[in-house]
Amino acid sequence: MVMVEMLNNPPACSISMYRNSHQTHWFCCSRRHDLRTHLKCIGCSAYLSWRLNIKMNCAKNHVFGVVALAEGSSTWLGTPKQITPENFLSCKSIGIKTPCIMPNKVARLEFESDCDEGRTPLFEGKEGFSENCPQHILPPWGDLSDEELEYQNNLDDSLRRSTKTIDETDNERYYLEERNEEILSKRILKLSRSNKVRSVLALYRSMEFSGLLPNSHACNSLLSCLSRNGRLDDALKIFEFMKTREIITGHTYSLILKAVANDRGCDIALSMFEEADRASKTRKYMDTIVYNTMIAIFGKLNNWVQAERMWRKLQDNGHVGTIVTYRLLVCIFVRCGRNELALDAYHEMIRNGLCPGDDSMQAIIGACTREGKWDMALNVLQSMLNSELKPTLTACNALINSLGKAAKVEHAFKVYGLLRSLGYKPDAYTWNALLVALNRANRHADALRLFETIRREDSTVINLHIYNTCLMSCQRLGLWERAMQLLWEMEDSVFPVSVTSYNLVIGACEAARKPKVALRVYERMVQQKQSPDIFTLLSLIRGCIWGSLWDEVEEILNSAPNGSLYNAAIQGICLRSKTDLARKFYAKMREIGLKPDGKTRALMLQNLPKG
Template sequence: MGELLRNSASFSIISNGFGCRYQSFSQGRGRNSVCCRCFCGCFYGGSAVKTNRRHVARCRLNMVLMPVHQCLWFGHLKMSSQKNLHVESTRIDNNVCVPEMVASIESEIVCEDDGEDGLVQNGKGEEFELDSLGQNLPPWGHIVIDQSMEFESRSAGQPSTSSDGKDTLHDSKVHFLEERNEEELSRRILILSRSNKVRSALELCKSMKLSGLQPNAHACNSLLSCLLRNGQLDDALRTFEFMKTSEIITGHTYSLILKAIADTQGCEAALDMFAELEGESEQKKGFDVIFYNTAISICGRLNNWVETKRLWRRLREDGHIGTQVTYSLLVSIFVRCNQNELALDAYHDMIQNGLEPKDDTMHAIIGACTKEEKWDMALSIFQKMLNDGLKPNPVACNALINSLGKAGEVKLAFKIYDIMQHLGHTPDAFTWKSLLGALYRANQHGDALHLFERIREQSSALNEHLYNTALMSCQKLGSWDRALQLLWQMEASGLSVSTASYNLVIAACETARKPKVALQVYDHMMDQKCIPDTFTHLSLIRSCIWGSLWPEVEEILDRVSPNVSLYNAAIHGMCLRGKIDTAKKLYMRMQKSGLKPDGKTRALMLQNLKKDKLKVKRLSYHGRR
């Protein structure tokens, strides 16, 4: 019976027509002892009592611990028709599993008449015969209390509460278990937990523990999951500690509690708990690959690739082989953290272990390969997806097209583009950018302009970058008129035209030796409140020099702040065009401004100065003659 008594537990005793309800508020944790703070009982009369009258006897039984070798006496209560309550004692041998205790009874009689007002008498009239009760009880001898017992530190006024605020300690009960088969009781806990009957499952588990029975790991894991579903983290942690102490803990148990800590207290707290469990060598026996997967997933939430790498190494050192989930997590985290080499290592390890990657893993690996410029590996994975009946997503297609374009594999890039359309994916701006870029790098500038026209007719995904790629092709071809058309189209479409776009148009005019057109574009640029940069002025100066527009060159230099690049370009052009005197003036002006010419400028000026000295000497020699 001592195994049945526990914190906030209650039970009922029926004997000879009288009922006694028991409720305790605390108990010791010892195996063969229990301390009942108070015993509140209500005894109800049976058929011996008159039918028109009901007598309720309330008593308080205080119990304390006694040595185990003694026996226990309970008072047996009887009530006569004269309303006197007598107590007869009954012996219970010590072969029953009942801890030893001493009891005293305080009484309170409540008499109610069905036809009259209720009358409450405290210690008057009809009372227990306490003296006779005390005489009938056996002598207890000296009371012995084991100080080594482990008692609950909480009192009845401070019950434990779950994380959702429910008073589970005060409300929970324990039951007398007629069934003693641990497997059957574990099956009942499992059914209750799956039915989400939290209190019933928890009470049955407590009753088993107090009865010296132990539920199996499957039942405890189900109970733990049920408690976490209902937000009772405190009870779940107590169950977790019980499972550790009883050595019935599994990797699934660790996974459940670690995920719960991460969801309620944060990922950092969960990783701290993992480190603490990892430091307990006896607990590492329960670590399995699922538990490692849970810890790796928590690292992924924090994008902590360093800890992820350590866990991956620890998993292999412990002799575990990663699952498909393990490698999917590793690849995803490493790619997200731009650790592409580690992602490729995880993928190779996955293939060596005979695991088949899923489509999301292969998509991530294709992205990692393209970033590492391993387009051949990305292409083989792409082909494997097609052979396996998988459908690569648009992101993987775009990444592969872009990688092939950068590698100069234009035909393969357009082949992937055709497959992308066959799969039902709609090309976007990144697709067109990759294809135009591939044609531009392959010096197929005319094809790039034809493709741009197709894009402009078929798609509304045009943006400034696509226009600029087409303008670069115009610059290479010297197609200044086509560049002007594209510029007007940009402005008419409402796109914001940047300085870079105007620079490309001016550069196309420079290539076509159209300096006056370039100056007109420059003036239009200023009217649009677009601020020119150094590249704008360099292109204009070169255009004006090749067009022999010397006043315009000096005007540009006067308009902008002193810039060594502009002066160097102007002096180079003037020297090459035979404008040595003007170049000398610019050189002197450059030195006065504190600008240092480059080596080419100094070489050109020294060369022309020597020529001037030779001319002076010759003139003076002829003058003397």
């Protein structure tokens, strides 16, 4: 027995042949039913029963078409065609000329038999069929015999493109038994959520081919599925279909704009948005959600200019922003350093009666501290506590730092107490902000006592910034010995001692009238390969003048000729009533081409001899 089984979508049909000593029998039966000489046309009201008798003294080569349909459809037999007979062996197997069975296409099957005697037609009766066989049975979509050659060419092309993936060459369509659009839309929704791209596309194309319209919710879910799987071209085709059938929504535009921005860039998405916004037919779909999508797209690139433009356009078109809108705007503006715009967005959110979220408040506290609006930052912090929101350690530190710069020591320590009550452990930024607050309030001794407390409680948080803040307190108090001790500790630690640290120690020696100690610190600085800056030399000159170290002053001026250094030296020498030395330095200053400032010229006019 020779069997050919055509499988497309179950149930499939099979065509079988068997022969005995007198005759050969052909029959077609369902795969799961034992029908011997009957061809069951599924979906039809009749059974086709036929029998083909082949005499052993004949040889004929016949070709007829079998249409394989999807599940729940019918199997049809086309009109047989006779081709040129040839001599073959007494029995040959069925040859399938098409390599596969495609939906809604005709598969060519070639049956061959041969014998030593004459030839008679394979099919008896009118038109080559038996009397029980219907004449010219056609599929529901018409006669496909004219498309046979085109289909064969398509199959050849598909073989030549065999290196492509299935998704690139697949264009499946199903015969749909279900005609309810809502039920089919739910199937699309379920397949899309499961990321079954091929199946959902085939179902969508089948509905489109059958004139059925999925609802907008199903199409949006399909767009999201295609976007997740990198099928932007298919998503754009479905988007155009939705526009044509007018089932598009604002959510549809949000999905497609986000997909286009991720795949082809923000400029293409912006052009697409502006085109839709200009057209009166699609402008009605540009709701707040679409604007939020565009703001988020530009926020990823920190493009605050376009984000602000979308915000203004949203206002001009009469839309009201949501919490998402203002959260995006505040975070983008704060991240880009546009604190004034962030505060404007926050105030507009409050005017619209919206309650800001946790991240918006954290960002606003940061914006207020950078703008020096510590009172507003305190109000936002209190609003967070009233809403049972927990501010972060970073927000508390930023507020302490802002209060410290404003010399609001009491408020700063209150926020510090709140920080401890929330369960946070103070870090180096916290302690440095408190030390800065004490220094700004001219409580330098308290700052040094706080430093000793930090050293006792948690010395691991002490860093270079905390040391420099303490050195600043020593400079203001003139505690040169304490400054030298801190400098030695810094050199013995792993912290790299900077020029700023040496300058603060030299400044402490200057305040204590210890110029020789300052010079030793300067020499140590040079040994550590730290280049002195203008502040280092100015402090040394002032200290040497008050210590009457005139040779050292001249040596410093010769090593680094600078107008600011000469002006400071001449003015200090004049105040010490050393007019001859002042005129000497003034003449040298004019000789090397340096210009004196107004105060230096005035002092020299007073001290120059008349005439």
